[in-house]
Every structure is written in C-alpha cells, then in structure tokens.
Amino acid sequence: MLKRLGKQTIVLENAPRILSWAGVAGKKEGEGPLKNELDFISEDSYFGEQTWEKAESHMLQRCFSIACDRAGLSPSSLDFILAGDLLNQCVSSSFAMKDSNAPYLGLYGACSTMAESLSLAAMLIDGGYAGTACAITGSHFCSAERQYRFPLEYGGQRPPTAQWTVTGAGAVILGKSGGSLRITQLTAGKIVDAGIDDANSMGSAMAPAAYDTLRAHFDDAGRGPADYDAIFTGDLGALGHDILEDLFRGDGIELGPRYMDCGVLIYDADKQDVNAGGSGCGCCAAVLASHILPAMERGLWKRVLFSATGALLSATSAQQGSSIPGICHALVIERED
Amino acid sequence: MLKRLGKQTIVLENAPRILSWAGVAGKKEGEGPLKNELDFISEDSYFGEQTWEKAESHMLQRCFSIACDRAGLSPSSLDFILAGDLLNQCVSSSFAMKDSNAPYLGLYGACSTMAESLSLAAMLIDGGYAGTACAITGSHFCSAERQYRFPLEYGGQRPPTAQWTVTGAGAVILGKSGGSLRITQLTAGKIVDAGIDDANSMGSAMAPAAYDTLRAHFDDAGRGPADYDAIFTGDLGALGHDILEDLFRGDGIELGPRYMDCGVLIYDADKQDVNAGGSGCGCCAAVLASHILPAMERGLWKRVLFSATGALLSATSAQQGSSIPGICHALVIERED
Numbered sequence: 001m002l003k004r005l006g007k008q009t010i011v012l013e014n015a016p017r018i019l020s021w022a023g024v025a026g027k028k029e030g031e032g033p034l035k036n037e038l039d040f041i042s043e044d045s046y047f048g049e050q051t052w053e054k055a056e057s058h059m060l061q062r063c064f065s066i067a068c069d070r071a072g073l074s075p076s077s078l079d080f081i082l083a084g085d086l087l088n089q090c091v092s093s094s095f096a097m098k099d100s101n102a103p104y105l106g107l108y109g110a111c112s113t114m115a116e117s118l119s120l121a122a123m124l125i126d127g128g129y130a131g132t133a134c135a136i137t138g139s140h141f142c143s144a145e146r147q148y149r150f151p152l153e154y155g156g157q158r159p160p161t162a163q164w165t166v167t168g169a170g171a172v173i174l175g176k177s178g179g180s181l182r183i184t185q186l187t188a189g190k191i192v193d194a195g196i197d198d199a200n201s202m203g204s205a206m207a208p209a210a211y212d213t214l215r216a217h218f219d220d221a222g223r224g225p226a227d228y229d230a231i232f233t234g235d236l237g238a239l240g241h242d243i244l245e246d247l248f249r250g251d252g253i254e255l256g257p258r259y260m261d262c263g264v265l266i267y268d269a270d271k272q273d274v275n276a277g278g279s280g281c282g283c284c285a286a287v288l289a290s291h292i293l294p295a296m297e298r299g300l301w302k303r304v305l306f307s308a309t310g311a312l313l314s315a316t317s318a319q320q321g322s323s324i325p326g327i328c329h330a331l332v333i334e335r336e337d
Numbered sequence: 338m339l340k341r342l343g344k345q346t347i348v349l350e351n352a353p354r355i356l357s358w359a360g361v362a363g364k365k366e367g368e369g370p371l372k373n374e375l376d377f378i379s380e381d382s383y384f385g386e387q388t389w390e391k392a393e394s395h396m397l398q399r400c401f402s403i404a405c406d407r408a409g410l411s412p413s414s415l416d417f418i419l420a421g422d423l424l425n426q427c428v429s430s431s432f433a434m435k436d437s438n439a440p441y442l443g444l445y446g447a448c449s450t451m452a453e454s455l456s457l458a459a460m461l462i463d464g465g466y467a468g469t470a471c472a473i474t475g476s477h478f479c480s481a482e483r484q485y486r487f488p489l490e491y492g493g494q495r496p497p498t499a500q501w502t503v504t505g506a507g508a509v510i511l512g513k514s515g516g517s518l519r520i521t522q523l524t525a526g527k528i529v530d531a532g533i534d535d536a537n538s539m540g541s542a543m544a545p546a547a548y549d550t551l552r553a554h555f556d557d558a559g560r561g562p563a564d565y566d567a568i569f570t571g572d573l574g575a576l577g578h579d580i581l582e583d584l585f586r587g588d589g590i591e592l593g594p595r596y597m598d599c600g601v602l603i604y605d606a607d608k609q610d611v612n613a614g615g616s617g618c619g620c621c622a623a624v625l626a627s628h629i630l631p632a633m634e635r636g637l638w639k640r641v642l643f644s645a646t647g648a649l650l651s652a653t654s655a656q657q658g659s660s661i662p663g664i665c666h667a668l669v670i671e672r673e674d
Binding site: 107 | 347444453468654
C-alpha cells in the first residue's frame, strides 16, 4: 500500500518529530519583527569572513551548530544532512557542511528548499532510513544581489514589485521521537510555469505554484483552510500574497487572516525599505525556525500548513528570455497535546 | 528498527525495480565506445535549439521521454521526478521537466547526481512513498565550458589532468515491481575535502570521496570488491581511477579489473582527444543507462556496485581560492535470476 493521498500528498504514519531548530540572520533582519526571536544576529554582513559567499557559508555553519547543540547531537551523529541554497552550485551549503562528517544530500529547490529538505528528511525518518536528519538552508542579500542582479556598488533602482533577499538561515533537526511537534503530511509540488518573465516580480511568478500545491493538498487531504490554525507561504511577498488570495477566491475560498507569508512577516514594511517584502531560501527558513515553530510549541497554533515556493530561474535563463517556472512544496506540522 | 547497516548504508528490503532507462549523448560521445549502445546521438551540439543551455535541457527532455515510453508510463503518472545538473540554479533540469506535470524534487550533487537521485528515488519507492519515480541528470560540454572555464571561442589549452565534460544524459525509472534489475543497498556519502584546489584536476579532488564511500560501503555491508562482478565510479577519469586503486592498495585491497570508471569507458583515449577522460553529470548517467544496465540485463554481471562522485566547487569558490570538496554516493544493483 502506498502511503499517499491523491496524486501528490504523502501521509507520514510515524509522524517524525522536530527535535530542535535554529534561526540566524543579518543586521537588517535583526532590526525587524523577529529581532527578539532570532537565535543569532550578525551586525557584520561578512560574518567575520572575507567574502559574502564565505559569509553565507559561515552563517549556515553557525545555524547548524546551534540546532545540533539544542538537540544534543554531534554533527557526525546525524544520519543525513539535506541542504541547498541559491549560490551557483550551492557552494554555501557544501562548504558549510564539509566538515560535518555526516552523509550529505545536496538539494536545489531555489526558495522552496526549506520545505523540500524537510519533506525528504521527514520521509527518510518515517521510512526508517534515518534516525535523525537535519534540513537546512539560507541566503545572503549581498551574494544574491551580485550573482543575480548587479554589484551592490552599482546602486541599482528596484521596482515596487521587487523583493529583498533575506540574509538569514534556518535549520531543523528531525528524529523518530522526542519533542511535541511532528510532521504528519506533506504535498510535493509540480513545476508550474505561468509565463511570467520579469525577474523583478518573483511573487507573481511563484504564486501560481503555491496555488497549485495548496489546492492539491486540500483536494488530496480532503481539507480546507479552516482545518489549519495558520497557513504560511515562504516568500511570495505582499504582491504574491494577494495574488494567491485572489486565485483561491476564484474557487470561492477565502484564505482569511490565518494565511500569512514569511516574506511579509520578516520585515516591517512601514519602516524598512524592502519594496514587496523578503525573499530567498533564508526567508521562510529563518521565520520557521525563529517564529513559527516556537509559537507552535508555546501553544499559539496546533496545526500549521507550511509551504515554500521557489523560482526556478538563473541569470542566464533570464538573459535568454526564458520564463520563470515556479515550484512549491508544503508540509503539515502539528503539536501533540 | 532502522533499515541501516553501519553508519552510512541503507538496506532496501523491498528492492525497488528498474523499470526502464535511456541514454542520450552528443556527437563526440556517439563516436566513442558507446556508439552502438546509446538510444539517441545528436549530430548537432545545439540539439536544434538556439543556445547550449537550451540544448542541454532539450537533451534531458529527449532522454526522459524515451525512458517514460519504454516503461509505458506517461510523465504525469510518475509519483516523483528527481533531477539535477551542473548549470547555475540547475536550470537545464527544471526547464526540461517543467511540463511533466509530476511532483519534482531538484537536487544538486554535481557529478554525483545520478547516484544521489537514484538513491533517493529508491528509498521513496522502498518506503511506499512512491509507486514510480524517475532519476535523471545530464551535462553538456559547451554550456559547462563557458560557465566553469572559458568561452569555447577562446580555445584555451588544457593540462593532461583535465577532463572533458560529457554531452550526455541518462534517465532511470524505478518502480515497485517489474523488470529483472533491482536496487538492494545504497551508501550515502559524506563530503570529503582533501585540500585539492586545482580545478583542472577533478579526478584527484574526487578520488578521496570515492574511497571514503566505497570503504564505508565495504565496512558497513561486510563485503569486499570480490563480492561484486563489477564496480564503477562515475567520472574520476584515468588519473582518479589510478588514485582510487592506490588508496585501496594502502588497505591491502586490490580492486582489480572488475573496477572501471565511466569517464574512462565513455571515450576512446587513443583516438579521442579528451586528456584524462570524461566528466560531468551526464558521464556516468549515460554509461549507466546505455552500457551498464543493458549488460546486466543481458547477463554479463549479476551484482554491480555503481558509484558517482561530485566535485562541490563553483567558478566563484575556485576564484576565491577555496579547495574542492568531493562527495560520492553508491548503490548496489542486482539482477534477479
């Protein structure tokens, strides 16, 4: 018997537990709404390193180290590390984990990586292939800007639809037992190409993928938004958030105030100049680890639908005039009473 | 009970079956030893497209399509596609699969991607999370050269230790039943950094990772080389092949003639000017799908250890003077009598 509901949803009969988490970020993110929730805030955009790429790697290492310490696990005792990032060839993850001495599976899900890594980690534990596994990702504003757009020194203008790549990272360690939070279902996303080709409007490129996966989740699981205390998307930003609401409205479904986007939550839109909000792998990773999971543990929400969207473009594909396909993976996280 | 042997090896109790495979390559590869085994050879390095990046994507699509046809499966009937490549942000895979309408998990394992994607696909099927899954990867000489090294027009010289990125792709579809070949064990690799920083000597950067994973496999499984009819590495090339033999010799183990490297097998070293041999995600993917699996089915080998190594560098990490960490994942493929 397959452990599946419908076409895309997996039921995790053994409900892997969340053993620990850590959220780390940069100065700007540390001045926003999460300032009292992040585990570490670096005042230095270089995190003490010589380049922004090495800074991103350093940030991931720091985040990983805090999560391992909290779970009381040495890095080398982990059965799997699942990691990825936005840098070419995912070097910030591989360099961050190169001395971990644990089996390593590199992923590329763009900004959906936190949900992809958690999904795979959850199945590996649920299926008995791992006793413990760490899902980790992050992004850095400065390394992303110069890779995808312009050197920071150029001081380019940004349209209102543009988002701000979060300097931040999140790590979550899963295990077979322990802790009050568990992952009970997941819905793996298909690639959805809505034909958007404006690299300064990621929210509109990714919202159709979020709709596709959340719609599949509700259909597969026989649930609706009201079955969740809170529903999160990863980094659609203010524009993408509203597009997703509109897409569901077309089905006669109101997502309502229980629906929030991590790209909206991570900055103070009135005071911080971030246009449409936060983006990047690190956006929902840091919000999950520093805001969502602690709030669930405290009792604020009992059942949460956490999803993350990725825009599957490169600077080359954008220059060649290709569209920006999106993808979204979603997980159900529940607190056990 | 964990389905694990030792620290890194997984036992697949349900032994997922290999339902179909396909191997596709470019003109140069089509003039080599695999010329009569490949499913499709393109005389045109653009595969009919306008850019090499789009050519790489086209090649992956073609390979995927052949594998689906052979398995009698429509792309959208697949429960998972696991794919990755060498291009920045893995765009050749995501654009190739964007219309598949199947759940998609993007991977980045550099040239270890064929083994990583097969490993994850095998666990997802073994555990009941998928009924069918496709593992696919590929690489293209022209897109890789201009991304990692120099524009082809520059006509740069290459040292004897350099390898030639294979223009090729391989796809394997796994399922719960059917076919005579099955995956029985896998060993997931750790990142190994031997301190090599010469991007023109990938074989020496990756051989220590191959040693680490194969050594772990033999230790975990209580086996030695003689328990396998054939042992393959992905793309160590002639130099890396010999380094791996030497590393095992240090343990008093002779790998012997049963040990072969796909980067050595794919070209005719005497007639084709490829220096130390083939490399790239597509190297072992094409050799697996066009040479190894068909030979196993014909009865040449009964139990094969297939491993693939990846060099976890980017052009930026190389320019910043970082070393080149390696990784290797391995799988046991067996023919059922």
